[in-house]
Amino acid sequence: MTLPPPPADLLRDAALFLDFDGTLVELEAHPEAVAVDARLAALIARLTQALDGRVAIVSGRPVNGIRALFGDPPFAISGSHGLEVVWPDGRETRAERPAALDRIVASMKAFATATPGVLVEEKPLGAALHYRAVPAAEQAAHALATRLAADAALHLQTGKMMVEVRVPGADKGTALAALMDSPALAGRRPVFLGDDDTDEPAMVAARALGGAGVLIGAPRPTAALWRLAGVADTLNWLDAATESLAA
Numbered sequence: 001m002t003l004p005p006p007p008a009d010l011l012r013d014a015a016l017f018l019d020f021d022g023t024l025v026e027l028e029a030h031p032e033a034v035a036v037d038a039r040l041a042a043l044i045a046r047l048t049q050a051l052d053g054r055v056a057i058v059s060g061r062p063v064n065g066i067r068a069l070f071g072d073p074p075f076a077i078s079g080s081h082g083l084e085v086v087w088p089d090g091r092e093t094r095a096e097r098p099a100a101l102d103r104i105v106a107s108m109k110a111f112a113t114a115t116p117g118v119l120v121e122e123k124p125l126g127a128a129l130h131y132r133a134v135p136a137a138e139q140a141a142h143a144l145a146t147r148l149a150a151d152a153a154l155h156l157q158t159g160k161m162m163v164e165v166r167v168p169g170a171d172k173g174t175a176l177a178a179l180m181d182s183p184a185l186a187g188r189r190p191v192f193l194g195d196d197d198t199d200e201p202a203m204v205a206a207r208a209l210g211g212a213g214v215l216i217g218a219p220r221p222t223a224a225l226w227r228l229a230g231v232a233d234t235l236n237w238l239d240a241a242t243e244s245l246a247a
């Protein structure tokens with residue numbers, strides 16, 4: 001089914017949850033090649049002000065990665081697929097790092113050394129193999145990550161041209177629901193924007209709480225009610241939605 005674009009007044013009285021990679025910034029060859037430019041920084045600052053702080057970035061990246069990209073921002077952050085949270089009141093919570101991750105990183109690094117172009121991303125609560133530069137390595141990367149996750153009883157997390165082994169027990173949906181329980185957001189209507197399969201639990205959670213999801217990218221099966229074609233359309237729509245809040 002073709003989903004319509006969201007109306008410009010969708011954010012009125014809402015709490016806004018934003019995925020990062022593929023939603024606010026274009027995907028790049030390398031995780032560290034991504035930057036928050038002046039337009040995006042100003043847009044998120046305006047939105048945060050217009051929504052009285054009811055904005056959260058919900059990412060697979062670690063909290064500290066998002067924080068560094070935005071320069072210690074005044075909004076909530078869910079990082080590492082819901083395993084780390086900076087709450088609207090500034091408190092921080094995070095799951096425990098299992099010792100097994102050190103062995104997993106070592107195994108992934110050995111695989112990357114033997115497979116030029118594959119990158120290992122070390123995260124506080126996970127480790128990811130990126131094969132964007134070597135698509136032919138997909139099968140071997142997934143096989144290795146699947147075995148490492150099973151051996152350590154950790155969670156296998158797929159992503160766009162990457163596969164990750166991470167701590168289980170949370171996802172973007174549990175993060176959105178927990179944030180909606182915080183005093184700053186309780187009673188509002190959650191609106192979530194995201195592009196990836198990993199964003200679907202948050203689309204489902206937003207709907208369950210009376211809100212909606214906006215799919216970013218090409219049509220696909222989704223719990224979202226609205227769709228925008230890509231990052232450029234998303235930034236333009238967020239601009240228009242901010243104007244609508246001020247009107």
Ligand SMILES: O=P(O)(O)OC[C@H]1O[C@H](O[C@H]2O[C@H](CO)[C@@H](O)[C@H](O)[C@H]2O)[C@H](O)[C@@H](O)[C@@H]1O
Nearest residue numbers: 020021027028029030031059060061160161162
């Ligand atoms: O939940 P998100 O904010 O969308 O983060 C998902 C993952 O994003 C990053 O990887 C992806 O973006 C990279 C930069 O564009 C790209 O090179 C990579 O192929 C993508 O998978 C990030 O590195 C991961 O940690 C996030 O889980």
